[in-house]
Amino acid sequence: MAELKLREPLIxxxxxxxxxxxxxxxxxxxxAARASAQIPPHLRRSRPPALPEVSELQVVRHFTRLSQMxxxxxxxxxPLGSCTMKYNPKxxxxxxxxxxxxxxxxxxxxxxGFLACMYELQEMLxxxxxxxxxSLTPMAGAQGEFAGVAMIRAxxxxxxxxxxxxxxxxxxxxxxxxATAAMCxxxxxxxxxxxxxxxxxxxxRAAAGPATAGIMLTNPSTLGVFExxxxxxxxxxxxxxxxxxxxxxxxxxxxxxxxxxxMGFDVIHMNLHKTFSTPHGGGGPxxxxxxxxxxLLPFLPIPLAGRQDxxxxxxxxxxxxxxxxxxxGFMGNAGVNLRAYIYMRMLGREGMVRVAQFATLNANxxxxxxxxxxxxxxxxxxxASHEFIVTLRQESRTYQVTAMDVAKRLLDHGFHAPxxxxxxxxxxxxxxxxxxxxxxxELDHFCDxxxxxxxxxxxxxxxxxxxxxxxxxxxxxxxxxxKQLDLAFKPAGMNA
Amino acid sequence: MPYIPHTPEDIExxxxxxxxxxxxxxxDEIPAALKAGPLEGVxxxxxxxxxxxxxxxxxxxxxxxxxxxxxxxxxxxxPAPVWAIATRGEFYSAYTPYQAEASQGTxxxxxxxxxxxxxxxxxxxxxxxxxxxxxALAEACLMAVRANRGADARRILLPRNxxxxxxxxxxxxxxxxxxxxxxxxxxxxxxxxxxxxxxARGGEGCAAxxxxxxxxxxxxxxxxxxxxxxHAQRLLLIAVVNPTSLACLKAPGEWGGDPDKRGxxxxxxxxxxxxxxxxxxxxxxxxxxxxxxxxxxxxxxIVGRTLDAQGRPGFALTLQAREQHIRRxxxxxxxxxxxxxxxxAATIYMSLLxxxxxxxxxxxxxxxxxxxxRALSRIDGVREAFESPRFHEAVLSLDRPAGPVLAALAERxxxxxxxxxxxxxxxxxxxLVCATETKTDADVEAYARALGALLGAA
Numbered sequence: 029m030a031e032l033k034l035r036e037p038l039i040x041x042x043x044x045x046x047x048x049x050x051x052x053x054x055x056x057x058x059x060a061a062r063a064s065a066q067i068p069p070h071l072r073r074s075r076p077p078a079l080p081e082v083s084e085l086q087v088v089r090h091f092t093r094l095s096q097m098x099x100x101x102x103x104x105x106x107p108l109g110s111c112t113m114k115y116n117p118k119x120x121x122x123x124x125x126x127x128x129x130x131x132x133x134x135x136x137x138x139x140x141g142f143l144a145c146m147y148e149l150q151e152m153l154x155x156x157x158x159x160x161x162x163s164l165t166p167m168a169g170a171q172g173e174f175a176g177v178a179m180i181r182a183x184x185x186x187x188x189x190x191x192x193x194x195x196x197x198x199x200x201x202x203x204x205x206x207a208t209a210a211m212c213x214x215x216x217x218x219x220x221x222x223x224x225x226x227x228x229x230x231x232x233r234a235a236a237g238p239a240t241a242g243i244m245l246t247n248p249s250t251l252g253v254f255e256x257x258x259x260x261x262x263x264x265x266x267x268x269x270x271x272x273x274x275x276x277x278x279x280x281x282x283x284x285x286x287x288x289x290x291m292g293f294d295v296i297h298m299n300l301h302k303t304f305s306t307p308h309g310g311g312g313p314x315x316x317x318x319x320x321x322x323x324l325l326p327f328l329p330i331p332l333a334g335r336q337d338x339x340x341x342x343x344x345x346x347x348x349x350x351x352x353x354x355x356x357g358f359m360g361n362a363g364v365n366l367r368a369y370i371y372m373r374m375l376g377r378e379g380m381v382r383v384a385q386f387a388t389l390n391a392n393x394x395x396x397x398x399x400x401x402x403x404x405x406x407x408x409x410x411x412a413s414h415e416f417i418v419t420l421r422q423e424s425r426t427y428q429v430t431a432m433d434v435a436k437r438l439l440d441h442g443f444h445a446p447x448x449x450x451x452x453x454x455x456x457x458x459x460x461x462x463x464x465x466x467x468x469x470e471l472d473h474f475c476d477x478x479x480x481x482x483x484x485x486x487x488x489x490x491x492x493x494x495x496x497x498x499x500x501x502x503x504x505x506x507x508x509x510x511k512q513l514d515l516a517f518k519p520a521g522m523n524a
Numbered sequence: 525m526p527y528i529p530h531t532p533e534d535i536e537x538x539x540x541x542x543x544x545x546x547x548x549x550x551x552d553e554i555p556a557a558l559k560a561g562p563l564e565g566v567x568x569x570x571x572x573x574x575x576x577x578x579x580x581x582x583x584x585x586x587x588x589x590x591x592x593x594x595x596x597x598x599x600x601x602x603p604a605p606v607w608a609i610a611t612r613g614e615f616y617s618a619y620t621p622y623q624a625e626a627s628q629g630t631x632x633x634x635x636x637x638x639x640x641x642x643x644x645x646x647x648x649x650x651x652x653x654x655x656x657x658x659x660a661l662a663e664a665c666l667m668a669v670r671a672n673r674g675a676d677a678r679r680i681l682l683p684r685n686x687x688x689x690x691x692x693x694x695x696x697x698x699x700x701x702x703x704x705x706x707x708x709x710x711x712x713x714x715x716x717x718x719x720x721x722x723x724a725r726g727g728e729g730c731a732a733x734x735x736x737x738x739x740x741x742x743x744x745x746x747x748x749x750x751x752x753x754x755h756a757q758r759l760l761l762i763a764v765v766n767p768t769s770l771a772c773l774k775a776p777g778e779w780g781g782d783p784d785k786r787g788x789x790x791x792x793x794x795x796x797x798x799x800x801x802x803x804x805x806x807x808x809x810x811x812x813x814x815x816x817x818x819x820x821x822x823x824x825x826i827v828g829r830t831l832d833a834q835g836r837p838g839f840a841l842t843l844q845a846r847e848q849h850i851r852r853x854x855x856x857x858x859x860x861x862x863x864x865x866x867x868x869a870a871t872i873y874m875s876l877l878x879x880x881x882x883x884x885x886x887x888x889x890x891x892x893x894x895x896x897x898r899a900l901s902r903i904d905g906v907r908e909a910f911e912s913p914r915f916h917e918a919v920l921s922l923d924r925p926a927g928p929v930l931a932a933l934a935e936r937x938x939x940x941x942x943x944x945x946x947x948x949x950x951x952x953x954x955x956l957v958c959a960t961e962t963k964t965d966a967d968v969e970a971y972a973r974a975l976g977a978l979l980g981a982a
Contacts, residue, residue, distance in 0.1 A: 036632065038632070038635075039636050048881065049603075049878070052603050052876050052881050053877070053884040055888070058887075059884060059891045060772065060883035060887030062890075063888075063889075063890035064887070066890065066894070066914075067744060067773065067913050068744075070748060070774075071744055071746075071747065071773060072773065072774060073770070073773055073774055074778065076771075076880070077644045077771065077775070078879075079644070079875070079882065080875045082875060084605065084876060087872060087875045087876050091609045091633070092609060094632055095612045095615050096614060096629065097632070098614040098615065098618045098626070098629035099618065099623070099627065100615070101613070101617035102616070102617045103613065108622070114527070115527050116617045117526070119575060119576070123575065123580075124579075126579060127583075128583035128584065128586045128588055129583055130801035131599075131802060132586055132802055132803065133589075133597060133802050133939055134802065135595055135597070135942055136934070137939070139585075139586040140586065141582030141584070141585035142582065142586055144585075151565060152565065152566050154565070155563050155564070155566050156563060158560070167807070167863075168655065169860065170858040170859050170860045170861070178696075178699070178700065181700065203849040204858045206853035207855040207857070213700035216852075253553075254554055256553050258558075259555070259557075285559065285560060287560045290560065307616045307617060308616075308864075309615070309864040309868070310618045310621070310633075310865060310868060311619065311630070311652070311825065311864030312620075312653075312861040312865065312866075313655075313806070313807035313866060314861040352696060354658075354689060356658055357656050357658035357659075357690065357693065357794065357808070358597065358804070358806055359805045359806065360806055361807035362806040362807070363804075363806060364807055370579065373569075373570050373575050374526050374571070374575055375569060376567060377563040377564075377566040377567065378569055379526060380563055382528055386528045386530060388547070388550045389538055389539075389547050389550060392542045392544070397541060410553065411550055411552065411553050435623065439623060439625055439626045444623060445626075464527070464528050465527045465528065465529070467534070468530070468537070494833065496625050499626060501625050501832040502625070502833040503832060503833045504624050504830055504833075504840045505830050505833070506842070508830045509829075509842040513649075513828060514830070515635075515638060515650075515819070515826055515828050516635075516648070516650065517639040
């Protein structure tokens with residue numbers, strides 16, 4: 029697998045004083061000077077900002093070369109657990125970027141075409157999740173979580189039960205869960221999992237009580253297994269007066285197979301940039317749509333897309349007076365939601381179920397092959413959901429090789445590494461999620477690489493400890509990055 | 525079944541390896557009672573051709589209006605290379621750079637972005653983005669309370685001439701952490717903040733003062749006096765700024781007349797003007813910058829430059845102990861995914877324009893808006909609301925309610941501006957208008973003619 033070995037200077041290092049891309053500067057050419065003259069001198073900029081001075085070709089070449097230093101779904105198998113790195117269809121991008129969609133100002137009169145897509149997206153998400161209402165406004169999973177917990181608090185406060193400020197989370201929960209609880213003024217109560225990876229029901233019974241606002245759960249869990257006593261979990265928490273929040277990061281495993289509303293959840297957030305294949309973009313933009321059952325309907329964050337007498341409009345403060353409010357300047361990541369809509373129209377009702385089926389088939393196949401190759405699965409007796417965990421705790425003792433080392437060596441084999449060290453509960457772990465869009469051959473190539481790495485553990489472990497060897501850079505010094513902070517380029521001769 | 529490549533033979537061989545009789549068997553841990561029925565509410569699948577047709581019809585239903593609305597989202601020309609490059613698969617379908625060695629492209633780009641935001645704002649360190657300008661302000665308020673230990677206060681002074689939606693979002697997001705927002709009025713004549721009112725109130729019980737520059741009405745604030753006042757009262761100064769305007773307005777890092785206490789403490793804003801299309805409101809991105817002394821209180825991802833095992837420079841996410849995946853309930857924020865692709869576009873945009881290009885755009889916007897205001901003010905029943913220096917937006921007072929006027933303009937294909945009655949009833953019948961570099965003389969004349977006809981006809 030040939031990698032482009034590139035070294036690319038900073039764009040600032042390519043700059044030369046006076047160099048421009050003149051076709052990008054609009055007329056009239058003295059506008060800048062004339063406009064400046066209208067501003068009182070003490071409010072004017074004293075020196076131009078130190079932005080690059082390069083030609084258009086230099087820009088194109090620089091960023092093209094930077095792109096060639098990235099792994100991406102388009103170029104590499106990317107089994108990053110919990111991230112659902114499935115193919116991002118080009119069609120979703122092309123049709124979301126039709127000029128009329130791009131040109132629409134958010135405060136212009138309500139666009140009937142775009143709003144019809146948003147309304148229908150809400151309806152499809154309701155159907156898939158078994159919920160009664162959906163808001164598309166949260167801009168990522170974490171904001172969706174915030175909305176969910178804020179709605180739970182609003183619900184209890186509305187019933188005069190404002191003392192409920194504890195959120196129960198499993199020990200294996202994603203870090204956003206406790207961070208979100210804190211942002212909502214809640215404290216966190218952790219509950220352990222048993223050896224099968226299920227939540228410990230006794231511990232849950234002890235934890236749930238009059239101070240419980242709710243529980244935040246993912247199902248399948250972050251351990252990659254289905255919490256099959258979920259109805260019991262729901263009963264325990266509901267009986268104690270709390271509500272159930274579903275972290276939808278793992279929705280890909282059960283899409284069309286199980287509906288969170290049917291499992292007893294009161295609120296769910298979905299990661300449209302995972303399950304519904306909107307682009308990962310190097311770290312976003314995402315979309316964390318939330319769905320609610322009847323108890324939380326009045327509190328949904330606004331705006332919602334509404335339809336009345338065949339016309340679409342935004343529903344705002346007047347329509348939902350008890351809403352937890354607005355989370356974005358406009359309606360959230362509109363273009364991301366549009367891409368999710370296009371994807372869902374292409375999947376259709378039959379396609380939804382197949383997503384879960386083949387994501388699960390691929391995960392179980394990969395898990396079986398890796399176990400057969402000598403790796404240890406964290407929960408070998410359980411079915412994998414759409415992802416599974418391999419633990420390298422034995423290997424780390426025997427060969428002094430870590431999950432990080434294996435991850436870095438996988439890069440040399442042309443695979444993006446799985447998620448490492450999450451969930452924190454399992455030592456030296458790799459969380460592996462192939463997704464449904466990968467072929468059997470790609471999975472087999474990945475196994476070949478893992479088998480070769482296993483051989484290297486025995487024969488040449490130092491190769492693993494110093495991996496990667498073929499990337500544009502060798503292993504990076506994270507300690508130095510945090511201690512000797514270099515967070516912005518400083519032009520020579522200028523202060524900060 | 526789109527995007528799923530398995531043949532019947534693949535399925536058979538895979539099930540054999542697993543030792544399961546069928547795909548359904550892989551779901552045998554799920555209680556039968558939970559298995560969903562068919563998704564009746566989801567329509568049947570469309571092939572790509574059919575979906576292309578559908579989306580084309582939906583887009584046509586939206587049509588295109590001649591746009592004169594700003595109010596937090598600005599129509600600018602986006603150079604062709606921006607999205608040609610940003611939609612390259614290596615940027616579009618990559619994820620958060622957790623494996624730094626395989627993500628040097630994204631990481632270097634973010635480092636360049638952080639550098640450019642620092643250059644524009646005059647600050648020392650910037651993050652890799654937040655969701656949008658409104659939520660960035662909410663995070664800035666939380667950060668100010670964390671950072672201003674001396675104040676032991678959770679009150680933030682929020683002027684009425686800051687974007688009203690930003691106020692709503694800040695309240696919604698910070699509500700449960702005990703922050704309070706206190707309103708500061710503006711002068712009716714100038715549209716600007718009232719320094720005398722601030723001086724009369726004093727800084728008691730407050731952690732920070734927010735100043736939007738230019739403010740929501742488009743007028744340019746006396747930022748030096750406001751910054752000096754805030755610092756003298758031991759408040760942090762949160763600056764909310766428009767990035768295009770920073771080509772010609774003083775950088776927030778330089779605000780203040782007192783050389784010892786110079787500069788805003790936290791800067792945030794909406795990055796959409798930098799190469800991101802209007803697109804009905806998103807995705808956009810929020811930017812945030814601050815001084816090094818506050819970096820550990822700043823939320824969001826940060827990329828740092830470091831060395832690799834062979835001493836060569838490389839880039840990695842850093843200071844991750846602030847973030848949710850390490851600090852969990854004690855994190856600065858719960859933010860995980862941010863707005864990576866928009867940051868990619870913005871970095872390419874800023875590289876193409878450079879300082880000269882951005883100044884050209886800023887200047888053209890200021891000039892076009894000045895012409896628009898002149899042309900519309902000539903109409904009977906229209907006058908400028910504020911006599912103050914402005915950037916690229918202005919408030920116009922009308923002699924009748926703005927709602928029906930704007931609706932009638934829309935029917936003529938013109939998005940004439942934002943009705944200010946819902947947010948600022950004290951201004952009477954008023955609209956907020958904006959003309960960017962994209963508006964020609966003919967566009968301005970078309971608006972003036974249409975408005976003149978409407979107001980004259982009644």
